Amino acid sequence: MEFNNSSTSLNDSDYDYGNGSGAVLIKLCEPKTYGELTGICYITICCISLIGNSLLLYGLARFEDLKRVTMLFILCLAVFDLLFTLTLPFWAGWIFGEMACKVFSGTILLGFYSYMMFLTCMTIHRYMAVVHALRTSLLDARRGRLYTHLTCTFVWVASASSSLPEVLYSETETGFMGVSCNLNISKEVELIVNWLQILLFFLIPFLVITFCYARILMTIQSCQMRNREHTVWLILCIVVGFFICWAPYNVTIFLHSLSALWIPSMATFAWEKGLAYAYYVTHIMAYSHCCLNPLIQIFGGVKFRRYLAICLIFCIYFSAYFCCNCCKIPYLRVIVLHDKSNLV
Structure with a gap:
């Protein structure tokens, strides 16, 4: 997900910090400041995503009917968000070797x-x-579930196949910020990968989603389908949030690809420096998308707010019960047990 090839628009003798163009772009920012701010942002994203998606998974598994297509898709989104989140803490510096580099990149x-x-x-x-x-x-329920399971299987296989190049060509490199994990491919292949990523995993889905929601909103307004409004608006919030997070990043990749094609107006140091700062901001925005789904579900959905309240109540009761046992406060322990029995 980073710019990974050499950037010949800069003087390599003046900026000899490694082969990855992602490193070339980032090194134009202050390395110390970049590392500190990125670490803070990654920690914040990880904490929010881990807590939010874990609560979301528990709420879905405990209270929802996972035979419903929408709930199954939301469950898959939460699982992939957690997968994405678990890789973030390891990118500050790479100490795990080349095999782990390939696995985490994929x-x-x-x-x-x-x-x-x-x-x-x-x-x-x-x-x-x-x-x-x-x-x-x-469509009968059995056939609908079959289509849903086939869709989920197809998404898993297609996503794994698309990430194979990252697994095959990721390597560890020593640069200006220590050992890093980068994609080692030629400039021509990098351009193809960037354009395919923008086209297949951003532009085409965005056009499909825009068309679908335009028709959905027109149908709801014309037929007054109030019972479907909440679910539609919930998914629309997820889509809009995803677009806000990933659109700037894909635009930055697009501009980087143009500069790599030796467009004269873009082959300047000022342009590369501006692109470096743009990448720095937009890649953090993009990575923060893993926080969106649980936040929208928990604070935008009435049922999930109720699930969150139940989880918090039980956490408070169990914490109080544990503390009372440890501190040997019998009166408080009786109160906790009494309140817990009333809750049940």
Whole structure:
């Protein structure tokens, strides 16, 4: 997910910090400041995502019917968010060797590709359920579940296949910020990868999602389908949040690809420096997408707020019960047990 090839628009003798163009771009920012701010952002993203997605998974598994297509897709989004999140703490500096470099590089792209594909599938499912409700209702439940499982399997296989180049060509390199894990490919291959990523995993899904939601909103307004509004708006919030996170990053990749094609107006140091700062900001925005799904589900959905409240209540009760046992406060222990019995 980083710029990984050499940038010949800069003087390599003046900036000899490694072969990856991601490193060339980032080194134009202050390395110390970059490392500190990135570490803070990654820690914040990890904490919010781990807690939020774990609560979301528990709420889905404990209280929801996972035979419903929408709930199954949201469950898959939460799983891929966790996969994506678990790789973030390891990118500050690489000490785990080349094999781990390949695995983690593939995992982070697996999380991104699958998230985009599941988001598109969720939107298409909502489109069919709202715009073509009669045709969808003729589908029996067993066949609908079969289609859902086939869709999930296809997304897993397609995402894993798309992330294979990252697994095969990722290598450890020693640069200006120590040992790093980068994609070692030629400039021509990098351009192809960047353009395919923008086209297949951002532009086409965005056009499909935009078309589907335009038709969905028109249908809801014309037919006054109030019972479907909440689910549609919830998924729409996820899509809009994802676009806000990933659109700037993909634009930055696009501009980097243009400068790599030796467009004269872009082959300047000032342009590369501006692109470096843009990459620094937009890649953190992009990585923060793993926090969106749980936040939208928990604070935008009434049921998930109720699940969160139940989880917090039980956490408080069990914490108080544990503390009372440790501190040997019998009166408080009786109160806790009494309140817990009333809750049940």
